[in-house]
Amino acid sequence: MLKDILSISGYGGLFKFISQGRNGIIVESLEDKKRMNASATAKISALEDIAIFTETEDIPLKDVFKAISEKENGGEAIKHKSSADELKSYFEEVLPDYDRDRVYVSDIKKVVQWYNILHKFDMLNFDEEEETEEKQEEVNAEEKKEEKKEDKTKKEDKE
Numbered sequence: 001m002l003k004d005i006l007s008i009s010g011y012g013g014l015f016k017f018i019s020q021g022r023n024g025i026i027v028e029s030l031e032d033k034k035r036m037n038a039s040a041t042a043k044i045s046a047l048e049d050i051a052i053f054t055e056t057e058d059i060p061l062k063d064v065f066k067a068i069s070e071k072e073n074g075g076e077a078i079k080h081k082s083s084a085d086e087l088k089s090y091f092e093e094v095l096p097d098y099d100r101d102r103v104y105v106s107d108i109k110k111v112v113q114w115y116n117i118l119h120k121f122d123m124l125n126f127d128e129e130e131e132t133e134e135k136q137e138e139v140n141a142e143e144k145k146e147e148k149k150e151d152k153t154k155k156e157d158k159e
Contacts, residue, residue, distance in 0.1 A: 002047035002062055005030075005123070007114070009043035014117050017046075030121055047114065052107070053099035061111070066126050067094045068115050076120075080113035087112065 004017040006027060015027035015038070024040040038044055051058035068077050071094055078090050084105045091098060091108045118124050 005047045005118070006038075007045045007047065007050075007110070008038050009045075014047070014114060030117055030123075052095060052111070053102040054095065055097045055099055059095065059098075061114075062126075064095060064111060065115050065118065065124060068112075069119075069124055069126065077112050077115050080109045080116065082112075 006015045006017055008015055008027070014030045016030060018026040018028050018035060020026075021037050024038045024042065025044070026035060027038050028035045047061055050061040052061065052064050078086065080087075082090070087105055087108045088100075090112070091103075115124075
């Protein structure tokens with residue numbers, strides 16, 4: 001879901017990875033569909049690589065988005081331009097154990113803004129992701145069964 005979605009420092013909004021360019025990458029804005037070259041020196045982050053600090057562990061951004069979606073019954077989140085107190089209170093409801101010392105209001109604003117952008121363009125498909133994970137688990141289980149059969153066959157051949 002978030003693999004090819006990027007945040008570029010110094011630019012608002014989110015971008016979709018299009019291709020590798022000569023001096024960086026070609027991206028397309030999700031909002032206005034304009035393409036641009038993002039320099040190799042730009043600070044670019046893939047949303048799938050971002051996690052939020054909590055008191056116990058780092059929570060992947062996709063899981064935070066899922067929690068927001070569940071809180072909003074699949075609807076839009078509060079506005080990212082809400083007051084700092086409103087944003088903190090909202091984030092406490094979504095992620096009660098987030099690390100208040102390391103997660104700043106600016107971080108919460110970005111998460112809420114990104115969620116709303118992805119929601120607006122119908123790019124928050126959590127069901128698809130779960131199906132993919134389940135299929136991968138099934139494939140892994142099948143591979144283990146095959147390995148066991150091969151090991152058993154090798155043992156029988158030796159005897």
